[in-house]
Amino acid sequence: xxxxxxxxxxxxxxxxxxxxxxxxxxxxxxxxxxxxxxxxxxxxxxxxxxxxxxxxxxxxxxxxxxxxxxxxxxxxxxxxxxxxxxxxxxxxxxxxxxxxxxxxxxxxxxxxxxxxxxxxxxxxxxxxxxxxxxxxxxxxxxxxxxxxxxxxxxxxxxxxxxxxxxxxxxxxxxxxxxxxxxxxxxxxxxxxxxxxxxxxxxxxxxxxxxxxxxxxxxxxxxxxxxxxxxxxxxxxxxxxxxxxxxxxxxxxxxxxxxxxxxxxxxxxxxxxxxxxxxxxxxxxxxxxxxxxxxxxxxxxxxxxxxxxxxxxxxxxxxxxxxxxxxxxxxxxxxxxxxxxxxxxxxxxxxxxxxxxxxxxxxxxxxxxxxxxxxxxxxxxxxxxxxxxxxxxxxxxxxxxxxxxxxxxxxxxxxxxxxxxxxxxxxxxxxxxxxxxxxxxxxxxxxxxxxxxxxxxxxxxxxxxxxxxxxxxxxxxxxxxxxxxxxxxxxxxxxxxxxxxxxxxxxxxxxxxxxxxxxxxxxxxxxxxxxxxxxxxxxxxxxxxxxxxxxxxxxxxxxxxxxxxxxxxxxxxxxxxxxxxxxxxxxxxxxxxxxxxxxxxxxxxxxxxxxxxxxxxxxxxxxxxxxxxxxxxxxxxxxxxxxxxxxxxxxxxxxxxxxxxxxxxxxxxxxxxxxxxxxxxxxxxxxxxxxxxxxxxxxxxxxxxxxxxxxxxxxxxxxxxxxxxxxxxxxxxxxxxxxxxxxxxxxxxxxxxxxxxxxxxxxxxxx
Numbered sequence: 001x002x003x004x005x006x007x008x009x010x011x012x013x014x015x016x017x018x019x020x021x022x023x024x025x026x027x028x029x030x031x032x033x034x035x036x037x038x039x040x041x042x043x044x045x046x047x048x049x050x051x052x053x054x055x056x057x058x059x060x061x062x063x064x065x066x067x068x069x070x071x072x073x074x075x076x077x078x079x080x081x082x083x084x085x086x087x088x089x090x091x092x093x094x095x096x097x098x099x100x101x102x103x104x105x106x107x108x109x110x111x112x113x114x115x116x117x118x119x120x121x122x123x124x125x126x127x128x129x130x131x132x133x134x135x136x137x138x139x140x141x142x143x144x145x146x147x148x149x150x151x152x153x154x155x156x157x158x159x160x161x162x163x164x165x166x167x168x169x170x171x172x173x174x175x176x177x178x179x180x181x182x183x184x185x186x187x188x189x190x191x192x193x194x195x196x197x198x199x200x201x202x203x204x205x206x207x208x209x210x211x212x213x214x215x216x217x218x219x220x221x222x223x224x225x226x227x228x229x230x231x232x233x234x235x236x237x238x239x240x241x242x243x244x245x246x247x248x249x250x251x252x253x254x255x256x257x258x259x260x261x262x263x264x265x266x267x268x269x270x271x272x273x274x275x276x277x278x279x280x281x282x283x284x285x286x287x288x289x290x291x292x293x294x295x296x297x298x299x300x301x302x303x304x305x306x307x308x309x310x311x312x313x314x315x316x317x318x319x320x321x322x323x324x325x326x327x328x329x330x331x332x333x334x335x336x337x338x339x340x341x342x343x344x345x346x347x348x349x350x351x352x353x354x355x356x357x358x359x360x361x362x363x364x365x366x367x368x369x370x371x372x373x374x375x376x377x378x379x380x381x382x383x384x385x386x387x388x389x390x391x392x393x394x395x396x397x398x399x400x401x402x403x404x405x406x407x408x409x410x411x412x413x414x415x416x417x418x419x420x421x422x423x424x425x426x427x428x429x430x431x432x433x434x435x436x437x438x439x440x441x442x443x444x445x446x447x448x449x450x451x452x453x454x455x456x457x458x459x460x461x462x463x464x465x466x467x468x469x470x471x472x473x474x475x476x477x478x479x480x481x482x483x484x485x486x487x488x489x490x491x492x493x494x495x496x497x498x499x500x501x502x503x504x505x506x507x508x509x510x511x512x513x514x515x516x517x518x519x520x521x522x523x524x525x526x527x528x529x530x531x532x533x534x535x536x537x538x539x540x541x542x543x544x545x546x547x548x549x550x551x552x553x554x555x556x557x558x559x560x561x562x563x564x565x566x567x568x569x570x571x572x573x574x575x576x577x578x579x580x581x582x583x584x585x586x587x588x589x590x591x592x593x594x595x596x597x598x599x600x601x602x603x604x605x606x607x608x609x610x611x612x613x614x615x616x617x618x619x620x621x622x623x624x625x626x627x628x629x630x631x632x633x634x635x636x637x638x639x640x641x642x643x644x645x646x647x648x649x650x651x652x653x654x655x656x657x658x659x660x661x662x663x664x665x666x667x668x669x670x671x672x673x674x675x676x677x678x679x680x681x682x683x684x685x686x687x688x689x690x691x692x693x694x695x696x697x698x699x700x701x702x703x704x705x706x707x708x709x710x711x712x713x714x715x716x717x718x719x720x721x722x723x724x725x726x727x728x729x730x731x732x733x734x735x736x737x738x739x740x741x742x743x744x745x746x747x748x749x750x751x752x753x754x755x756x757x758x759x760x761x762x763x764x765x766x
Contacts, residue, residue, distance in 0.1 A: 112147030246312035280760035304337030326357035360391035374713035429459035463493035474508030528560035564596035577609035611643035659698035667698035701732035
C-alpha cells in the first residue's frame with residue numbers, strides 16, 4: 001500500500017512537471033536552473049534575478065538583462081531555445097547588465113558599482129577587470145569585490161602573470177604600445193617604459209626597452225643583472241638564455257655566464273644542462289680547396305668583389321674577405337653589388353648601400369628598383385622619384401611611373417600623361433601624351449586623342465598623330481595602320497608603299513599583300529618580289545623564302561630570283577642547311593640544292609636538316625642518318641635523332657638516351673632516362689634516378705651518382721649527394737670533396753665558401 005502511494009506521488013510529480021514544461025514557452029517566467037548548491041537563477045519575462053535555494057528568498061530581483069560575465073561566449077539568450085547557462089558568482093560577486101552597460105552586484109542584491117562599463121570579467125577571486133569603450137578602443141581597469149577602483153580603466157590590456165600576483169599592462173595605440181607591471185594593490189612594479197614584457201612561471205620578468213635591448217627583473221621589480229641583452233628566453237630566477245652580439249649563451253643568478261654566448265641556439269635539457277648548437281664553420285677556399293679564411297656565421301655568401309653578406313640569427317650584415325665587418329647584422333637581406341651599390345631590405349622597406357656599407361639611400365622606401373645606368377627608382381606615398389648612384393635626388397617623387405634610361409632619356413608618367421626626362425633631372429619633354437614609347441634612334445611613338453604619331457628629341461611632331469598604330473619595320477621605317485590600307489612610311493612620314501596588308505619581317509624585310517597576292521619589300525625599299533604569290537614566308541634567315549601559288553610550292557632567294565620553281569609536287573619545305581633544303585614531294589621527303597635539283601630522292605617518311613654533313617631520315621617509323629651522297633651511315637634504330645654536334649648526335653632508343661658517332665657507334669650507350677643540354681654545351685644525364693654530366697664529345701665527366709648537378713662558370717660543376725655538396729672541374733676531377741653541408745660559389749674571384757655543420761652537444765652545468 002505504501003509502495004502504491006509512492007508510485008502515484010511520483011507519477012503526479014512527473015505529470016505536473018511535464019505539463020509545466022509543455023505549457024510554458026522557452027523564455028517564460030519561473031524557469032529555474034541550478035548552478036550551485038546554494039543559489040539558482042530566476043528568469044521572468046526575459047529579466048534575470050537570483051534566488052536562494054534553501055529559503056526560496058529572492059536575493060536579486062528579476063530586473064536585469066543578464067547576470068554573469070560579459071565574456072561568456074557560451075551563454076544562450078533566454079529567448080532562444082535550449083538550456084540557459086550561468087556563470088556562478090566569484091566570491092559572492094557577479095556582474096549585472098542594465099540598459100546595455102555592466103556593473104557589479106553581490107549576492108545580497110547590493111550594487112557595488114553603477115552600470116557604466118562595456119565589459120566585466122572575473123580576473124581572480126576578489127578582482128574584476130572592467131572595460132570602457134573609447135575612440136582609441138577598449139580601455140581596461142581593475143576593481144575589487146567591494147567595487148573599489150584598483151586601476152583606472154585607461155589601459156589597452158591587462159594580463160595577470162602565471163601565479164596571479166602581478167599584472168602586465170599596456171598603454172598607447174597599435175605599434176606604439178608601452179608595457180609595465182603593477183601588483184594587485186595597484187602599486188607600480190615596473191614603469192610603462194617598455195615595448196614588450198615577457199613572464200616566467202616563477203614571477204621573473206624580461207622587459208624590452210625602446211632600443212630593443214632586454215632587461216631581467218625579479219617579482220619585486222629589481223634588476224637581477226646590470227647588463228642588457230639582444231634577446232632573452234627560457235628564463236627564471238636561476239638562469240636565463242640570452243643573446244649577446246647575435247649569439248646565444250646562458251647566465252646564472254648572479255648575472256655571470258655559465259654558458260658562453262657563442263652558439264646558434266641554446267635549449268635547457270631538463271636538469272641535465274643545456275643542449276647547444278654551434279654555428280657552422282665556414283671556409284673561404286680556392287679551386288684547389290686550400291683554406292684562405294675561416295668564418296663562424298649562420299650563413300655567408302658573396303655579394304660583390306671582396307664583399308660578403310653574413311647572417312646571424314635572422315639578420316644580415318656585410319663583411320670583407322678578411323672578416324672585417326662593415327655593417328652589423330641589421331638587414332633582412334643584402335643584394336648583389338652592381339656599380340658599387342646594393343639593395344638592402346629591412347622590415348619590408350628598401351634602401352641602398354655602397355661598398356663601404358654606408359646607406360646611400362636610407363631604408364625608407366616601399367619599393368626600390370635599380371637600372372643599368374646606376375640610377376635608383378624609389379616609390380614614396382604611391383609616387384615614384386629618381387636618385388643617382390650617390391644618393392642625390394634627380395627627380396622628385398611626383399610621377400606615376402619612371403622607366404629605365406635609353407639613350408640618355410627615360411619615359412615618365414605624371415598625372416596620367418607621358419613625357420621624357422634626362423639624367424640631369426630635367427623634364428625635357430612635358431608629360432602631355434596619353435601614351436608613349438621609348439626612343440628608337442631619333443624617334444619615339446606618342447599617342448594623343450586615340451591616334452599615334454612620331455616625335456623627335458625636342459618633343460615636336462615629326463609625323464602628326466593620325467594613325468591607329470605604328471609598327472617598326474627596320475631602320476627608320478614604320479608600317480602605319482590607318483583603318484584601311486597599310487602604309488610604309490619613313491621617320492618623317494613620307495610614303496614608300498601602300499598595300500592592303502604589310503607585315504614586318506626580320507632584317508628589315510616587309511611582306512606586302514595587294515589584291516590578295518603577296519610580295520616582298522627589301523630593307524632599302526626595293527620591291528624585290530612583286531605581289532604575285534598566294535603566300536610567302538622566310539625559310540632560312542631571309543636567305544631563302546618559301547612561296548606558294550595555289551597548290552604549287554617553290555623557293556626564291558632574297559633578291560627575288562626563283563631558286564625552285566613552284567610545283568605541285570612540293571608539299572612542304574624545311575630551312576636551308578649546308579646548301580640543302582628538305583622537301584616533301586608527293587608521298588616522301590628528299591633534298592634539293594639551291595638550284596632546285598633533287599639530290600636525294602623523296603623516299604623517306606621524314607627528314608631533318610643537314611648538320612656536319614649528316615641528316616636524320618625516317619625509315620619505317622625509325623630514324624636513321626644519311627650523308628649528302630645519300631649513303632646510309634647509321635641504321636634506323638632510333639625514336640629521336642638530333643642534329644650532329646662535334647661529331648656526335650643525341651639519340652633515343654627504347655625511351656633511353658645516349659650519343660652516337662658518325663660511324664654508328666654509341667659512344668654513350670642509350671641508358672639515360674634524361675639528357676638535357678646545358679648552356680656550356682654539356683649534358684646533364686639521369687641514370688637510375690641519379691644525375692651525372694657528359695661533355696659535348698660524349699665523355700661522362702661526372703658519374704651518375706648525385707641527386708643534383710649544377711654548372712658553374714669557368715668549367716666548374718656543383719654536385720650534391722645525400723644533402724652534402726662538392727665541386728668538380730670540367731675534366732671530371734674532384735676539386736672540393738662532397739662532404740660539406742653548403743657550398744657557395746664566388747663568381748667575383750672564382751673562390752668557394754664551404755660550410756661544415758657542427759653537431760649539437762650537451763653542456764652540463766653544476
